[in-house]
Amino acid sequence: MKNKLLLLFCLFTVNLLYAQEATTISGTVTDANSGEPLIGVSILVKGTTTGTATDVSGQYQLSAPANGTLVFTYIGYTTLEQPVNSQNTINVSLAASASALNEVVVIGYGTASRRDLTGSIATVKGTEVADRPSANPIASIQGKVAGVQIVNNGRPGATPDVRIRGTNTIGNVQPLYVVDGILNDNINFVNPADIESMEILKDPSSLAIFGVRGANGVIVVTTRRAKTGQMQINFNSTVGVKNVVNRIALTDAAQFRELYDEQLVNQGNTPYDYTNWQGNTDWQDQIFQKGMLNYNNLSLASSTEKNRFYMGMGYTTEEGIIKYEKYQKITVNLNDELQVSKALKFGFTFNGYRAKLPQERSVGGALLAAPIAEPYNNEWGMYGTLPNFQRAQVWNPLVDIELRKNTAINYEYRAVGSIFGEVNFLKNFTFRTALFADYGFNQGRSYSPIITVYNPEIVNADPIDSLVRISSVSQNQNIYTKIQSDYLLTYKKAFGDHNLTALAGITSYYNSFEGVSSGRTQGSGDPIPNDPRFWYTQIGDVSSTTGS
Incomplete structure (x- = not known):
């Protein structure tokens, strides 16, 4: 019994010492070459499971022992270990790894080795896109590229809002997309599983060849090709669920009555008559749902010394967070390359796409509707109007959701x-x-x-x-x-x-x-x-x- 008590005392002492020595550390992680903040860098306290990631400004904050070590890791960059040494602020710069410098990058109308480039070009490999399944390829690279802001609106299948190094005023604010050489305004027709790589061109030197169309940045997409000597069939399926995690906090019926009557009294009016309004409704509960996701991809790659053929097919279904929102997409990708001789080569590419878009819904009514109203009456069905003090602005949010x-x-x-x-x-x-x-x-x-x-x-x-x-x-x-x-x-x-x-x-x-x-x-x-x-x-x- 004494040994057990001694062991518990020792464990308590160790935890107490750790808590006394822990310190809050903050800082910024940047690219060693360009000085740009890096988004999504993983920071881990070495030897523990404590960690965090940098935000859109490249900043981070976490607690670590004063004598601990922080490990900074980021795809395409050399891992860095930084001793804490009782510091409260640790700013670091990460350098691109040597293997990344040797990779071939697509630049506008050609290719080049990364070590030969002076412009700001970020590369996202196809495996990184596929590892984060999404109906839209751009949504899959959110937080992966420094200087690129990607905002999803939550609607299934919607095109994200993309900003490369801020907002420009020439034409629209979206970047130019180049898919296997063709200029496009979006890449909704591309299956994320069929992408070999994405190059994001961000600075004037790399964008100059595109003229004014490249003023908002350029995203160059290369679809998959069969590797030499390859014969491969792949199938993968992903199933998931999405829902609203952080809902807007609203008053319940009792709080609403108290605050509204207080407002009326302060204005010199009598309290409201709630006789016909005895509900206690969370309207967000009424319109939100858990949306099911399902992504299915099948690919066939075949290659000989003279010919390379690739076929990819995808089927996507994605439900929204609002009831009855559903998106469906079918994609086909075909390409073939024939090496007639050492000097002559022919080929073709094809991408086919069919999508059924969701009926757009709004959460505005659910945020404005008073909680004292009920969605349904047991005898007469759905309530339509709300209390007269907001009837001109809002009606039952379920009218649009259910009756339409x-x-x-x-x-x-x-x-x-x-x-x-x-x-x-x-x-x-x-x-x-x-x-x-x-x-x-x-x-x-x-x-x-x-x-x-x-x-x-x-x-x-x-x-x-x-x-x-x-x-x-x-x-x-x-x-x-x-x-x-x-x-x-x-x-x-x-x-x-x-x-x-x-x-x-x-x-x-x-x-x-x-x-x-x-x-x-x-x-x-x-x-x-x-x-x-x-x-x-x-x-x-x-x-x-x-x-x-």
Whole structure:
């Protein structure tokens, strides 16, 4: 018994000494070359499980023993160990690893060794994108690249907002995307599992070749190719759940009554009559859900000395955090490269995409609606109106969620492809020509039904009120076509320890857009029918139809 007591006393003493010696440490982690803050650097107290990561400003804070050691690790950089030595502020700079300096980087219209570059170019490998599954490839690199801010809005399948080194004022604020050579405004059509690498071009020297279109930065995407001598079939599936972790704290019914009556009394008014409003509703609970995620990818890679072929297929379903939000996407990626001879090469690429977009919902009503109202009445159904002090601004948030579910249809189709030929001649010259095509088709429909709800302030036998007294429908179709052709002549020669590369070329770009839309409205006497399985082939007569 004495031995057990002695052991417990020793353990208590050790923990007490550790607590006395622990200190709070903060600092900033930057790139040793550019001085830019590094986002997402892992900092671990050596020999423990205590750790943290840097924020968007490259800053961190954690507690560690005064005689401990901090270990800084970041993909593509050399790991650094820094003794604490009773310091409260530790700023460090991480240097790129030697292996990273030897890798080949895609730069605009060509490639180069990283050690030969002076511009600011960040590389994200395809494995890093695939390790963080997402419906959109850009969402997968959030927090991985210094100087790049990526903000997701939480809606399934939505394109994240991207800022490279802040916000510019030329054109839109989004970067230019280059996918296997073709210029694009987004990469929604690319399956994250089919990406070989992403290069983020951030400084003027690396962006100059793109002119004004590269003013907001450029993200160069290279899709996967079969490796030489490879015959491989891969399949992977990911299942997950997402939900709102940090909800906005709102008052419950009792707190609301107390505060609202206090406001009325301070204004010289009488307290509110809550006779018809005895609910205690958390409206965020009513609209939020746990969203299921499922990503499935199948790929086939085959390569011989003369031919390299790759095929990838993906199927994604993603539910939103708001009820009835659901996103579905199917992608196909094909590419083939034929080495006819040492001097001649041909090939093609193709990316196909079909997506069913979610019906957009809002959380605004759930944040504004008073908790004293109930969602449903057992006899009459859904409440429509809220107490008269906020009726002009807000109605029952479930009206939009439940009574307007499955009333919008939006599909996106896209086909992006290229054919190319490349010839080497006179030992140091390479001529490459490529023709790219990008065809997109969007189709959408929005239907608004007649809505009747329960109103507790209607004092008669039938307390049913009409929130929306007419039905309406609108449809739209958009088609856009992009054609791009490249003609590039490259000269490469090595002079001892020096390498010379010269590039001359022409790119032509054609872009067209066509759109048509129409709509119709009808009263309650003859409401427009709705069936989400079908499209309307005709919307009313000429005198009652609007369109553009």
